[in-house]
Amino acid sequence: MKTFRPLFRLKKYFIRYKRDIFWGIILVIFSNVLYSILPKILQYTIDQMENGIPIEKIVLFAALFVTVTVIHSGLRFFMRQKLIGMARKIEYQLRNDYFHHLQQMSLNFFTKHRTGDLMALATNDIPSVSMTIGRGLMFLLSNIIVFIVVLTLMMRTNLALTLISLIPFSLAFLVVLKSMKFFIRTFERIQSQFADLSSKAQENISGVRVIKAYVQEENEIESFRQLNRKYLHENLKLALARGVVWSSMDVLFGLSFVILIWLGGLAVIRDQITLGEFVAFTVWLGMLSWPVISFGWIINLVQRASASMTRINRVMDIEPEIQDTESCDQSICHISGHIQFINVAVAYEDLMVLENISFEIAIGKTLAIIGPTGSGKTSLIRLIPRLIDAKAGQILIDGHDIRSIPLQVLRRHIGFVPQETFLFSETIAENISFGENDAKFEEIGRVARLSTIHEDLLTFPDQYQTLIGERGVNLSGGQKQRAAISRALLRQPNILILDDALSAVDTYTEEKILNSLRVQNPNQTKIIISHRISSVKHADLILFLKNGAVVERGNHRTLMAEKGLYAELYQQQRLEQALDEL
Ligand SMILES: Nc1ncnc2c1ncn2[C@@H]1O[C@H](COP(=O)(O)OP(=O)(O)OP(=O)(O)O)[C@@H](O)[C@H]1O
Ligand SMILES: [Mg+2]
Structure with a gap:
């Protein structure tokens, strides 16, 4: 339960989308119950065929089978729409709230947090949470329902056969449980290495001028390569472990089928179960393998989302150091x-x-x-x-x-021109009118003349509409400063x-x-x-x-x-x- 605690903070979002969740759950239940009873139709058809039924009846069974399958697919479609849609909407809200929160933070906050880490929250952690509440919830509920219904149907058909053929399944489940801790730990390391890697890339791109001026390209390439190698190494370790776990599961599932065919076949020959029941049993056993395999995946997903949510909460819990207090006179x-x-x-x-x-x-x-x-x-x-x-x-x-x-x-x-000029990758006019979106063009021209940047702008290809920054021209240091002064003057502070x-x-x-x-x-x-x-x-x-x-x-x-x-x-x-x- 402790693992899930950070995710409880999503409560307010769940409440907002409670209708989607309600209908999503209803659809999960119906679609999976239908899915689980499909083999039952198969069983009746085969048993009836053995007794020599008329062709019309076979057609009837086939039609029933198709109808149930179509309804099941339809229900699954709407279930995905509801639950994945709900998760996407929560992701949207969460990202907006996060961005809003960052905007409230004071200067100090940004000196204490690496930009790469703050970016990783939006690009890695929020999607990981969304994935869990969408797919994770959907698969978890589906698995539980399939597990309960299929197991009940199997046991009602033949208890002894169910228990024996499920022994290797339980071993597979143990493998999943045992390997989970390793997967989670490795995954966490991979996540943090990825954050280091993005921070490195981000600082390199923004600091490219310094790197070139100091001829540090080779050093930077080398240190990036080292970080990247660590990342690769962990990923390979994970891939190897996954390979081992998957293969052993395959072997264990195979063993279950061997037991079923052997003992089940004997039971059919001895007339203890019908052929239809045997076929249904085989299909059910196959149906159970996915919940067992995906159980580990889901737990892993939840743990990751929980770790992500912890990181998100940690930032979201930071109160803006500077904000209006009660002593503020509105x-x-x-x-x-x-x-x-x-x-x-x-x-x-x-x-x-x-x-x-x-x-x-x-x-x-x-x-x-x-x-x-x-x-x-x-x-x-x-x-x-x-x-x-x-x-x-x-x-x-x-x-x-x-x-x-x-x-x-x-x-x-207040018109504030900081010591380090910052201009956005937009047009010069947009940069000057930042925060004063409905400023008139004459006004922009007036302040540009005051700060003497007007003459410089006339020499640019698109004059005031010239794009600057990463996608456009680069201004000289003095031009940047004067553009920043124009921005401050425009608001007539x-x-x-x-x-x-x-x-x-x-x-x-x-x-x-x-x-x-x-x-x-x-x-x-x-x-x-x-x-x-x-x-x-x-x-x-x-x-x-x-x-x-x-x-x-x-x-x-x-x-x-x-x-x-x-x-x-x-x-x-x-x-x-x-x-x-x-
Ligand atoms: N965010 C910060 N966190 C910690 N120390 C800081 C921070 N900003 C400035 N300082 C420290 O405060 C002192 C004063 O810095 P400040 O930037 O106010 O100097 P300044 O007079 O503007 O210098 P300059 O003429 O170089 O711009 C310096 O010792 C600096 O290292
Ligand atoms: Mg200074």
Whole structure:
């Protein structure tokens, strides 16, 4: 029972499709009872023939046989429709629920789980569960019914013959039971090796540029080959074991028939049973072999589905770290962009990366964050759309605690351009209008001009309709960044966050973009992270971060006067620029 427990979670889906299940079960019962009594018709026909019946009666029996067979096939057809259909519908729901769940997960979740594993859940585990609740349930019920009905009919015909001829059958059953554990363990290993193999392939495909640049093709091929070899090895082991089990079953089933023909034949000669009964007996014995063989398969299927369901449940049980709580004030439906941090701290697990961060930025003002790599700049701005939550301290937006603002509202008003640009394999226009599906074309053009990508797009074959990514053209680093900025601008956010989003753009273009951003929406609060002083010097407030703390703050003028780290960086960058221009 413990094995089945993870599958109990499917209860809500079963309840949803209870009608299908009800009719499926009824059809299973009727079709299998009919199937089991077919030999009985055969028996009557043969016995009657022995007694010399008229030809019309034989035709009648034949017609009866055909009718029962046709009805049985019809019932089986509808049974499959109901049960397999139900399983497919549950698979559909489960996959949708899983995808929905993944969408709720916070950033942290995706750093903790391998993409290959998350994919394997959708492509391997969910179908395995569906297979069990469809085919598994259908065969299990069918087998039970055939087993009960056939065995009863056999015993009523001749108890002793039934018991003796079933001895090798019981041995076959034992073989199935004994080998099951081995099959299940091997299968689990195969599943996990398959997950490793898919993860490897997936990382190789997405990391192809690095692999080529470091001339690691041969190494990668070798390590893939090793993983693949392990996978092959386990599969061969499974195939060998299967071969042995199948052959021994064949021998045991054969033995049953030898016993039946020997003892049954004797019984016919001695007139203890009729010839018709003997024939029926032979057919019934054949009918019983499938339930015995498939019993192991079904148990295996259920175990696999249960292991799959455990994996699915494990992910589905993870609560989104960041979501609306009871303290959320649903009456807030707008934010203007006044941001205040009070003694905020950030930690990943136990690693403290930001401490004691306090600042305030009024609506329409620009905050700039500068500082060495790894100083915590990205971590700081991730707090604003609540991609992560603060470990300590308080963040207020328009005076509301950030946790009291519904996530939807908060994020709808923020335009966020992350440090690593991501574009979907769609057209450029679709990428820019992501999340704003009914955006007008003029609007897309306007933001593309603002981020100066418009001119680049005109040189592409299909301009705004050019496909990008895996199936289309590849944009340059700077073009990608500007496309991502256009995407953020399109939603006309009240808070715009650029995380080093112009790093791949030359200083001249950067200046141009920042200037136009400055004038186009005076009420927009802007947060700009950069490594270049040139991009932050116009900001109203500049924070210099180092080792997770604000070490200098002010505007360009006051920071220069301070002659600290900021001023030092400025001199250094000026010198570099001067050298470049030489
Ligand atoms: N998801 C994460 N899990 C654990 N540690 C993290 C995570 N993200 C960042 N860190 C760590 O937090 C520290 C600050 O990282 P952060 O990305 O905020 O730096 P940054 O100032 O943006 O650097 P850069 O200028 O290189 O972008 C680093 O030491 C980094 O290793
Ligand atoms: Mg960063």
